[in-house]
Amino acid sequence: MAIILDHINYIYDADTAMAHAALSDINLAIPDGQFIGLIGHTGSGKSTLIQHLNGLVKPTSGNVYYNGKDINDPDFNKKELRAKVGLVFQYPEHQLFETDCFADVCFGPKNLGLDKKEVELRAYEALKMVGLPDEYFYQSPFDLSGGQKRRVAIAGVIAMKPEVLILDEPTAGLDPKGRDEILDLITSLHDKMGITVVLVSHSMEDVANYVERIIVMNKGKVMFDDLPKNVFAHYKELEEVGLAAPQVTYVMQELAAAGIPVTTDATTIEEARTEILKDFNK
């Protein structure tokens, strides 16, 4: 059971002079329970790709399968799909609109047609899950800090009980501690609820610290799709397409170039520390 993208092509303004291929021949499988980082510079096709995953955009050609069923089949229930594949857009707090946090989180499940009790139960669980303190539940979301607003917005998607959670730059604009808190929250959602997570990010350090697989997009194509350490080993190619590896990867490469026998595949501070100490304590 998974999401499978089979030969996806997407062309903006097809059949006009402005035609522009945003995705070309994408083949990907996203198995249940994975924690995936999706990276690529602005305009590489990341956002177009994630909009295919819950049927917001229909491929020009190719098929998207969710649990074995073609989501663009006329008989396919797209509404249900959008509950199962939750998409958290950039700056999701801009979409908050209700008078209090609890009502805002209720909006999604209410639209699924659930009864009032179930809606409220889900909203309560979701707000608990994102760690919003109880005293804020009935306050206006607009009185909260940036990081808390974002938690409420994420709770709105969690309350739909998604099986797959896609987050587009969830840490943009937050301070370093706020970034860590949101990423820790996403990790705990992944671990506790067993949901599949696709994290779109510009921060290689964040991606390296949290995900188990990285997909790199460039010019509408999948450039790399591998374990973080294998992807970041291509740091020179990543630079050519406007990306980079985490800083520690460069440190390890430069140490190796200076003749110190370290392995160069560290992508997190902890890995680098262990590797350097191994060589220096001999």
Next chain:
Amino acid sequence: MNKKEMISTDNLTFEYIRRDEEGNVEGITTAIDNVSLDVQKGQFIAILGHNGSGKSTLAKHFNALLFPTEGSVWVDGMNTEDDSHLWNIRQEAGMIFQNPDNQIIGQVVEEDVGFGPENMGVPTKEIWERVEESLKAVGMYEFRKKSPNHLSGGQKQRVSIAGVIAMHPKCIIMDEPTAMLDPNGRKDVIRAARALNDVEGITIILITHYMEEVVYADKVFVMDKGHVEMQGTPREIFSQVDKLQELRLGVPQVTLLAHELRKSGLAIPEGILTREELVDELKKIYR
């Protein structure tokens, strides 16, 4: 006040009154609490602080968008509360905001950049000269005939900067200019800011959450709860890893790795800022 000071605040305090839906006063928040600081002409200053620490409120005092509740703010010797200086202050201290889409109004890049000087009553011929030099200064001259809609975030942000430069400011205040950009866009904007500082001698005040962008600043101020909690060179600031983490901030990844290695017993000094420095230190020990 001294001629070399671009911006100076003297016991600046800013309070705002919170009201409920009926307009009754709920309480008073002190956003800036008794801040006294000086920025010298030609400096590259960075201001750090977590969300809600008062950075942006402080920055808005630097070009008279907000006025002190108590204390005073001086921009190039002009008190911001003196109405007769208002337009001079806004011309001398330009501001760049986080979202490039909120600050671009022209249909064509060069028109957008010309908007500022046009409003100042600069003669047409000179406007075009200013537009050309400003776009060249940020490396966007080849895009002058394009629609801003077709630019990336980093390019739009550089157009915004050009729009400020065209007003011939002495100082540019950038409030998280890179928060919405990808790594490349970020690099280009920071490079443009550093070049303006180095080449044109424009004073830069950069507010950011990205610790890597702060490494080249002359001086760093760290804000917390409305007051300046720490100030010093980047090396002095980033030597205090634990303190920064308490303030909800971090340090560049290289600095943190050096800090961890030091804690594990390697003889590495505190306050490593770049990977070249770390590699050099490690080479020394390895020998």
